[in-house]
Amino acid sequence: MKRTTFLLVFGVVLGLTQAQLETGAEETGGEEEHVELFTTPTTKMGAATSDFGYNLFRALASRDSTANIFLSPISVSAVLTQLSMGGSERAQRQLFRALRYHTLQDPQLHNTLRDLLASVRTAGKGLSTAARIYLSRRLRLKQDFFTLVEQQYGVRPKPLQGGTKDLKEINDWVSQETGGKVLRLLTKALPRSPGVNTVSAxxxxxxxxxxxxxxxxxxxxxxxxxxxxxxxxxxQDNYPVKMGIDSDLSCTIAQIQMQDDVSMFVFLPDDVTSNMTLLEETLTAEFVQDLSMTLLPAQVSLTLPVLRLSYSTDLLPLLSDIGLSEWLSDTDLEKISAQPAKLTSVHHKVVMETAPEGNQYPGVTTSPSNLSYRVDRPFLYLIRDEASGALLFIGRVLNPKALTM
Known part of the structure; x- marks a missing residue:
C-alpha cells in the first residue's frame, strides 16, 4: 500500500515522498506494515464500487485527453449489477471481476450494495440517482428476472415499446427519480435491435x-x-480544509468538508497542464482512503470555480477497456431470455451544481489566512461519502467556461 506523508507548516506545505520512506525501510531491513483500511461489508463494497469507478474514469479520460469529463460510478455500478443478475455463472463472474466484486467474498453482495445505495442517497448528502434496464420486446423475456431485480433493488426492468414512446418514458422516469434535475438523458430513440440497454443518471x-x-x-x-x-x-478567507502536497504527483491536494459526511477532494497540479495521466492512474480507493487519514488540517484562503455542469455519454465502448471484451462478445444473459441478447447501449448522464451555501460560518480571526489554495487552472476532483468510502462523483475540469448545464 502506498502511504503518502504530508507535513504542513504555516505559509509552506511540504510533502515527504514514499521514496524517502522506502529508503528508510531498506536501511533498517524492515517492511512497511500493512493496515487494513476496509473492515466491514459496506466499506469493502464502497472500495469495490470506487475502484470500478476509477478504472472506468481512466478509460473515459484516455478516450479524450482534451475535454472536461465527469462520471458517477455508483449509479453505473448499480445498473450493471442489476444486469449481472440476468447472466449465467460465467457471465456473472466476468461482470463481477470488472465491477471489482471478486475481491469481496460477500455472500450477501446484493444486500450490501442495496444498503450502500440507500445510505448514500439520504437527503442531506445531496445525491439522487436513477438506474434501470430496458429490454427489447423482440426478445422472449423471462419474467423471473424482472421480479428478482425489482425485489432486490426496488426498480423493475422495463420492456421497450419502440420509437418515441420509449424516449419520452425513459426521460420522464429519470427526471422523476432525480427530482427533475436530470433532463433529456436520451436525445434519440433506443435501437430497435433485439438487445439490452441500461440507463444510469x-x-x-x-x-x-x-x-x-x-x-x-x-x-x-x-x-x-x-x-x-x-x-x-x-x-473565503480562513476556510478550514485538510491539505498536503504529493511531490510524486506534482500536485497540491485539499479535502473540503461538505454536509452529512461527504467531502470533495481537489487535486491541483503545480503547473497549468491538461495532462493528468499520472494522477488519474494513481487513483484507487486505498490511495484516497489513505489521503483522508494523512492530509493535515489548515486554514486557507480558498478560491474555487463555481461548477454547474451536465455531461452525458454512452459508456458501452469503454467496457472493453475495463476487461469486458470477452463478455461483450457473448453476454450469455440466459436468465433474461433464451435468445442471444446483446448489450446495445450503456447511457449515462450526470448533473452537478456547487453553490456558496453552508451550515456554518468560517472562524473569526484577526488576520486572513497565510496559506492560499487557489483553483484557477485545470484540476481533478472527486466527491466521496466518508462513512462508506464510496466514490459518488469524479470529474476532470480543463476549462470551466466550456461546461454546459
Whole structure:
C-alpha cells in the first residue's frame, strides 16, 4: 500500500515522498506494515464500487485527453449489477471481476450494495440517482428476472415499446427519480435491435460544511495552451480544509468538508497542464482512503470555480477497456431470455451544481489566512461519502467556461 506523508507548516506545505520512506525501510531491513483500511461489508463494497469507478474514469479520460469529463460510478455500478443478475455463472463472474466484486467474498453482495445505495442517497448528502434496464420486446423475456431485480433493488426492468414512446418514458422516469434535475438523458430513440440497454443518471448538489462569503466574482482561469478564460469563482478567507502536497504527483491536494459526511477532494497540479495521466492512474480507493487519514488540517484562503455542469455519454465502448471484451462478445444473459441478447447501449448522464451555501460560518480571526489554495487552472476532483468510502462523483475540469448545464 502506498502511504503518502504530508507535513504542513504555516505559509509552506511540504510533502515527504514514499521514496524517502522506502529508503528508510531498506536501511533498517524492515517492511512497511500493512493496515487494513476496509473492515466491514459496506466499506469493502464502497472500495469495490470506487475502484470500478476509477478504472472506468481512466478509460473515459484516455478516450479524450482534451475535454472536461465527469462520471458517477455508483449509479453505473448499480445498473450493471442489476444486469449481472440476468447472466449465467460465467457471465456473472466476468461482470463481477470488472465491477471489482471478486475481491469481496460477500455472500450477501446484493444486500450490501442495496444498503450502500440507500445510505448514500439520504437527503442531506445531496445525491439522487436513477438506474434501470430496458429490454427489447423482440426478445422472449423471462419474467423471473424482472421480479428478482425489482425485489432486490426496488426498480423493475422495463420492456421497450419502440420509437418515441420509449424516449419520452425513459426521460420522464429519470427526471422523476432525480427530482427533475436530470433532463433529456436520451436525445434519440433506443435501437430497435433485439438487445439490452441500461440507463444510469446522477444529480449532485451537496452543501459545504462552511459557507463561502464571496461568490460570483469573475476571475481568470488558466488554460493549457490557450488564453485565460473568465469564470465565476467562490472565495473565503480562513476556510478550514485538510491539505498536503504529493511531490510524486506534482500536485497540491485539499479535502473540503461538505454536509452529512461527504467531502470533495481537489487535486491541483503545480503547473497549468491538461495532462493528468499520472494522477488519474494513481487513483484507487486505498490511495484516497489513505489521503483522508494523512492530509493535515489548515486554514486557507480558498478560491474555487463555481461548477454547474451536465455531461452525458454512452459508456458501452469503454467496457472493453475495463476487461469486458470477452463478455461483450457473448453476454450469455440466459436468465433474461433464451435468445442471444446483446448489450446495445450503456447511457449515462450526470448533473452537478456547487453553490456558496453552508451550515456554518468560517472562524473569526484577526488576520486572513497565510496559506492560499487557489483553483484557477485545470484540476481533478472527486466527491466521496466518508462513512462508506464510496466514490459518488469524479470529474476532470480543463476549462470551466466550456461546461454546459
Amino acid at each position: 446522477t444529480y449532485f448538489k451537496g452543501k459545504w460544511a462552511t459557507r463561502f462569503g464571496q461568490s460570483g466574482m469573475t476571475e481568470n482561469f488558466q488554460i493549457d495552451g490557450g488564453a485565460p478564460v473568465r469564470v465565476p469563482m467562490m472565495q
